[in-house]
Amino acid sequence: MSIQDILLQQLANGLILGSFYALVALGYTMVYGIIKLLNFAHGDLYMLGSFVGFVILSILSPYIGNSWAGILCSMVLSMIAVGLFGVLIQRIAYVPMLSAPRLSILITALAVSMVLYNGVMAFTDGQYLAFKTDLGFEGLEFGNVFITYTQMILVGASIILMIVLYLFVHKTLYGKAMRAIAIDQDACRLMGINVNKIIALTFFIGTSLAAAAGIMAGTYYGSIHFFMGFVIGLKAFTAAVIGGIGSIPGAMLGGLLLGLLESFGTQIPFIGTEWKDVFSFGILILLLVFKPTGILGKTEIERM
Amino acid sequence: MALLEVNNLALSFAGLHVIKELEFSVEEGSIASLIGPNGAGKTSVFNCLTGFYRPTAGTIIFNGKSIIHKKPYKITRQGMARTFQNLRLFKSMTVLENVMSGMHCRSSAGPIGAILRTGAQQKEEAEINEFCERCLDFVGLLAVKDRIASNLAYGDQRRVEWARALATQPKLLLLDEPAAGLNHVEKQQLIGLIKRIRDQLGITIFLIEHDMGLVMKVSEKITVIDYGEKIAQGNADEIQNNSKVIEAYLGKEEDEIV
């Protein structure tokens, strides 16, 4: 393979990885933006999304098969189901804690995450499940690089989801309310905005995007596991911070950037695949220390 | 000699100029005030002095040394203590423990001393205890030293903050709206306390206040700011008769006609 082929291959890999990161990062950033909560359970909701999708797909596949039609149906259903579950978590675990010390709410979020992954572990006996799909291996050849239609469709689908989200947040009244709440919750209450409803909506959207990413990842990698949310949760958080936490375009940008950085990073001598995660966590730490506001984040001035 | 000298101080947040070209000084051993209408930038000035905000330009000389861009804890160590506009006590701790926080920067025992309970550490703890009890006695709260701070009445909580500031052994005490939320009797006591701190302890006082009666009664020098700029300076009489000050507080006469 020539150097161009390697770069092209890594570009394709990076874009796919990056779009998963971006979708998960969006949920982090939206929830953080609106209630300043770092939702540790977010990665696990991604995991849950893929498991729910798996279950729905196995129920539906006798009727509509497990090709694109089946995947699309189970993705939509899983997004709705897991999205509602996200709202439920918010109601049960986060709403009572909003006025508690920050440490308590962080630990609560951690506990929610533990409940989710231990729950799925208990039901699956900690096994990998094969995410069986029937998508074929056709694709296009670019020089020596072969990119399947599946890969292209996955990237395309995540881009569509991101565009829809962007339009929703910037062109609708609900989106405007979300942005307003992120700035000043009390003022929004006084203006007659149903703040709790909008926060629930934010959880719903953020969680369902993570669920979508979970199913896409299941489709792409072909297997799912109860602990798959952990590393991607950490990576997506990194992506959200790279872009500037609280910023929606930032999360998209950060996700793609981290995906590309990782896939090109593995090509650098001495940073093989086994050092890939060390590389991204290293980026995270350096970034938080030196530029915690990220690329598109705003500097906040704390007032006494 | 001026204990505190501020020159050309400026502060802006994202293009908004909160303080512009501010100049004033506080003489050693005096009681001085900074007043101005709501939103004039008074607390911002305090936050610049104590290192909580980074001024965009200017110099602050305290006790002969520049303290600009220094961390808050270093400024406190150099002898400038403050109270807060909204109470900022350590709520779940006892009154005495709250006051002890002030002595932190005047003591030095580290982890080894704490684990081994060395002689030096025990002696230091006894000194901290004794000094803090004296501070509490000075503000009249010795009797409640073992109560949890947040269980005290509002006026008493304010005095805990004072004792805590006194425990840092300051040369200059900054009081951010000390009379806010106090009733008439408490305000009279406050005036007495401010004077006692200056006369008996020799601590210079610089305060921000809304209550004009109190300001006029205690201050020897008053600086008035509006929109982050100094508009007047002088003693109580001069300020009361200054047309610019009256304008800032009550508005221009022409405004009403237009």
Place this chain on the structure above:
Amino acid sequence: MANFSTILSEWISSQKNRMSILLTLAGIAMFLPLVSSNYGLEVMTNVWFYVMLCLGLNIVVGYAGLLDLGYAAFFAVGAYTTGILTSQFGVNFWLTIPIAVGCSACAGFIIGGPTLRLRSDYLAIVTLGFGEIVRLIARNLEITGGASGLIGIERPSIFGFQLNQIVHFYYVFLILAILACFVSYRLQHSRLGRAWQYVREDEDAAEAMGINRVAVKLYAYVIGAIFGGVAGCFFAVKMTAISPETFMFQQSVLILLGVVLGGMGKIPGVVIGAFALVLFPEVFRDLGSMRMLVFAIVMLIIMLYRPEGIWPAKKS
């Protein structure tokens, strides 16, 4: 529940009662090996081990109020330092302890120094990332034995007497646990302990009182790291084998669970938390893989309904 805890806290707050409880407990702990089976001793040794780890993390989370999600990293640094030095360089075990203390303190300093000025949730993520980095390094390097880890770590001897039975380690870890309680108690009731509490309650006010918050937090972080490092040294020689899987994220979470369960910042609470942590899975062996789920749900319920933990809060 509330009624029970009031009675309990009143009874405990009497100095005389407290001393007699402590002495009774110490007596039971001392003579337990006379009556217990080896299995029982194994479990109790594990309890003492977690008491030390939980108390170490308690300094960071309970005293200084910093959420550390990578605490297992310090435990790993201690265990690997001892493991590598004894098995590959033939260093005497007892000499590796000060080296491990130095290494874990350095690790605490390196990671804490630049990150402790960050907001609390960022710190949690940074420590999580750091914990994973340490585990991955241990997994990828040759000197640490890669994914299979180190085996055949020699058991230490003291004055010619080799520690090789469970009862020996029982006493070693009991002493460590008591030492950890003692050090925690002394630190909590000191100038530094108060400073941690000030910073935990109101960082800005603490800073205005002349407290260097970064330095104070760094002390907590480094001392916590040393606790973990020392526990790691003894863990390595007790197990004689260590592998990166021991130091996964779940280990950090487990230690945190012990701290939160009993009550952050309270020594008896943390000790009870460590007991619950070890005994619960032993008692409920039948639950199998549901065990951790039940544990997680218990933690969630505690955070929602009794965030101060099992141990009653101090009364004013």
